[in-house]
Structures are given as C-alpha cells and as structure tokens.
Ligand SMILES: Cc1cc2nc3c(=O)[nH]c(=O)nc-3n(C[C@H](O)[C@H](O)[C@H](O)COP(=O)(O)OP(=O)(O)OC[C@H]3O[C@@H](n4cnc5c(N)ncnc54)[C@H](O)[C@@H]3O)c2cc1C
C-alpha cells in the first residue's frame with residue numbers, strides 16, 4: 001500500500017514532494033491538516049493566520065485530487081479522519097513539539113528535514129568540539145562546503161565579508177531609498193474565504209487575534225513566491241547591502257527582500273534563492289557586496305539559526321541568564337502604537353500591527369532592545385515575536401529572541417547584548433526628527449527612553465558587562481556619568497507605561 005504523505009503548513013513548495021530516498025513515494029497521496037487548536041492556544045496576528053491558511057489552501061487547490069485537506073480540532077484527529085490506520089510519511093517538522101508528536105504516532109515514518117541547505121549531521125560534525133559556534137566561521141565553512149560565491153578556493157570578489165560596506169546610515173535628506181518597489185500579491189477567492197472563516201472563528205468560537213488583517217502583503221502560492229524572488233533579484237538586489245542596518249520612517253522595506261515568509265512557509269527553497277543571487281552577480285547584474293550580503297543572510301544566518309535551534313536542545317527556551325522576569329505591558333501586547341509617543345517605537349509597532357513584519361534592525365534595536373532594557377521575561381518576548389510576525393516559527397524565534405535579542409542564553413549566540421542608547425537610533429534612522437524626546441537627553445521631560453533604558457541596563461548588569469571585553473567600555477562610560485541617579489530615576493518614572 002502506498003503511504004500517504006503529510007504536508008505541514010510550512011512545507012508547501014514542490015521540493016517537499018520530490019520523490020526518492022529519503023522522500024515520499026512517487027505520486028503519494030497527500031494529506032494536509034488545518035488544526036484549529038493551534039489558533040486557540042495562542043493569540044496570533046490575524047494577518048499571519050490569514051497568510052498561513054491562505055498558503056495551505058492555495059497548495060491544496062494546486063494539488064487537486066491528490067490532496068486530502070482536513071479541517072479538524074487537532075492534528076491527531078485530522079490524521080485519523082483522513083487516512084484511518086494507513087501508513088504515513090512526513091518530512092521532519094520544524095518545531096520540537098510537532099517533531100515529538102509525529103515521532104510518537106504509530107504508522108508515521110519521519111523523513112529527513114527539507115527546506116534547508118545543510119543536513120543536521122553535517123552541522124553537528126562542524127560544531128562538535130568547538131568552544132564557540134561563531135556565525136562567521138560557520139558561514140565561511142558553508143560557502144566552501146556548498147561552493148557558494150567562490151572562485152576556486154577563494155571567496156568571490158576577494159573578500160569573505162562586506163559587512164563594513166553594509167552599515168551605512170540612511171542617505172541624508174531622503175525620505176525613501178528610492179529603490180523599485182517590492183512585489184505585492186493580488187488576493188484570490190481563497191483569501192476571501194479565509195477572511196470569512198477568521199471572522200466566524202472570532203464571532204462564534206472565541207478565537208482571538210491581534211493586529212490588522214489588511215490586504216495580504218506576502219506570497220501565498222509558489223507562483224507568487226517566485227514572482228517575489230524574481231522581482232527582488234532583478235530589480236532590488238543590486239541595492240541590498242549598504243543600508244541594511246538603516247531605518248527610514250517612510251520606507252519600511254528599503255532594499256530588504258521580504259522573502260522570509262516565503263522561505264519559512266517552504267514556498268521557496270533556499271538553494272534556488274542563493275543560486276539566483278549568485279547568478280545575478282556572475283552575470284554582472286549586481287555588485288559582489290550585494291550578492292554576498294544577501295547570501296550571508298540566507299546561507300549564513302538562516303541556516304545557522306535553524307541548526308542552533310536543534311543543537312542547543314530543548315532546555316535552551318528556558319534560559320534566562322539575566323534573570324529578567326517583568327511581564328510585557330498591555331500596550332505592547334496589543335500593538336497599541338497610538339499610545340506610544342516615542343516616534344521610533346510607535347513607527348515600528350504600527351508596522352507590526354498593520355503588516356506583521358518589520359525589518360531586522362527594528363526587530364533587534366527597537367523592539368527587542370526596548371524589552372531587554374526593561375527586563376521583560378525573555379520567554380514572553382519570544383512568544384510575542386512568534387505570534388506577531390508573519391515569518392515567526394518556533395525554530396527561528398528561539399535563537400533570534402532568546403539568543404540574539406535578549407541575551408538570555410548568556411552569550412551562546414552572540415558575544416554581547418544588542419542594545420543601544422538613542423544616539424545609535426538617531427545615527428541610523430530619521431526617526432528622531434519630530435519625536436517628543438531627544439536622543440541625547442538622559443534626564444528631564446524629554447529624556448529619550450532608549451537612553452535612560454540603556455544606562456539603567458548597564459547599571460543593572462554592570463558586573464557581567466565589565467567582565468566582557470566587548471562591553472567593558474559601556475561600564476567605564478557609566479562610571480563617568482555624574483547624573484546617574486537622576487538617569488535611573490527618569491528610567492524608573494518611564495517604567496511600564498508607554499514611552
Ligand atoms: C528579535 C528578532 C526576531 C526575528 N524573528 C524572525 C522570524 O520570526 N522569522 C525570520 O525568518 N526571521 C526572523 N528574524 C531575522 C530577520 O530579522 C528576518 O529574517 C528579516 O527581517 C526578514 O525580512 P526579509 O525577508 O526582508 O529579510 P532580508 O533582510 O532580505 O534577509 C534575507 C533573508 O535572510 C534570512 N535571515 C536573515 N537574518 C536571519 C536570522 N537572524 N534568522 C533567520 N533568517 C534570517 C531570512 O530568510 C530573510 O528573508 C528575527 C530577528 C530578530 C532580531
């Protein structure tokens with residue numbers, strides 16, 4: 001009897017159905033399960049729920065009679081309903097909870113993961129015995145292993161790393177970068193049906209969402225995802241890089257690819273994404289630092305984060321090296337951007353509320369940094385990011401939030417906590433113009449909450465920061481402040497209320 005093949009909602013591209021060892025049987029019937037309990041357990045952004053359901057239903061429509069699409073309360077119930085006791089194969093799911101579930105089910109054979117460039121065993125053999133898992137070492141090793149952007153055994157363009165060209169502040173006087181706009185999909189009848197279902201769930205079933213479900217902004221089908229990839233590579237990749245770390249209030253996307261949700265839904269294979277970037281460089285259509293900057297994100301950071309999630313183990317999610325325990329305030333949980341006077345935070349919170357997306361620097365240096373400075377519970381921060389972002393999944397959240405953003409792992413992912421005073425935000429964005437606060441002020445009515453928060457954080461963790469060569473200077477700076485008591489008082493006054 002041919003085994004059924006089970007596709008999870010983040011395994012939607014053709015590469016999840018390529019037969020062969022170890023893959024599903026050729027032409028295997030497919031089962032897809034829409035489990036409502038997932039949406040009962042957590043309060044997701046409505047645009048994210050919309051995107052995931054729309055993408056699953058688009059895939060089922062593409063597969064036609066080959067797919068059995070089940071709407072059930074739980075995965076277990078749905079699977080029984082669809083296949084009874086028949087044998088099932090499934091590719092390694094992306095979360096530990098889903099992996100444990102499928103591994104415990106009778107008759108279900110778990111196949112290796114797809115949707116990533118490197119098998120887990122290869123990462124483990126690279127990592128084994130190393131004291132530190134430095135991203136830069138991993139990335140260079142990956143480039144060699146996969147022969148990516150290489151000229152023989154030398155990096156293409158003569159350098160491994162173009163980060164120093166890619167940290168420019170925004171061009172002064174400009175409200176936007178002026179690069180061609182990204183691809184945006186057009187909604188289909190499936191979106192209309194999804195929206196009606198979500199309305200009904202909210203009305204009749206008490207399922208709650210957060211954020212706004214505006215016109216769908218991210219691809220939900222393979223066709224749309226390929227259109228987004230081609231638009232990016234053909235028209236926008238050439239500008240990727242120099243302003244990667246900059247933020248403009250009027251240009252939320254800048255040169256970023258907006259491909260994370262398509263990669264994480266499995267609509268795009270990272271191998272085709274990095275190949276497209278390399279081909280564009282080899283054809284002379286984009287400079288090497290743009291191709292390298294982008295390949296670094298996909299073949300470097302994305303792979304590193306995926307493998308770190310499994311390598312660091314289940315206990316990683318409970319880490320709280322800085323002993324931060326404060327709850328997230330209501331205005332943050334509700335994405336209430338209008339309650340916030342700090343222009344930077346209000347701007348990015350509004351982006352999250354309206355689209356479920358903002359680029360890397362707002363995630364790290366505005367949202368994450370604010371949480372870190374206030375000592376919010378890292379698990380609650382992780383849960384917030386997971387629920388509120390269209391590209392958020394357990395595997396990508398834990399290393400990015402517990403590790404990179406909240407330093408709750410005490411330095412397994414990064415060599416120092418990422419946080420800054422208002423001066424950095426002022427240098428790297430146009431957000432301070434017209435703000436109710438002043439980036440350099442650390443006391444008084446116009447004290448910047450990032451500046452007071454930064455010094456409060458350094459004060460609270462001075463022993464740890466003084467012992468780390470990468471952060472010791474911050475403690476020296478703290479010791480030079482004459483007005484530290486007033487700064488700490490200003491920070492306390494700002495407390496949990498919206499800044
Ligand atoms: C606190 C925090 C939370 C984050 N949460 C997520 C998340 O839920 N999902 C997610 O995919 N990324 C997450 N990231 C990483 C990164 O911010 C997003 O991948 C990126 O902003 C998505 O936009 P983009 O597709 O335009 O990316 P680009 O800037 O165009 O980068 C290209 C691609 O590189 C990959 N990438 C780059 N950095 C990372 C990284 N650190 N981890 C994983 N992939 C990376 C993504 O697939 C992305 O599409 C997070 C980062 C931080 C600091």
Ligand code: SF4
Nearest residue numbers: 342344432435439448
């Ligand atoms: S002054 Fe401070 S709060 Fe206002 S935008 Fe600048 S960094 Fe943000």
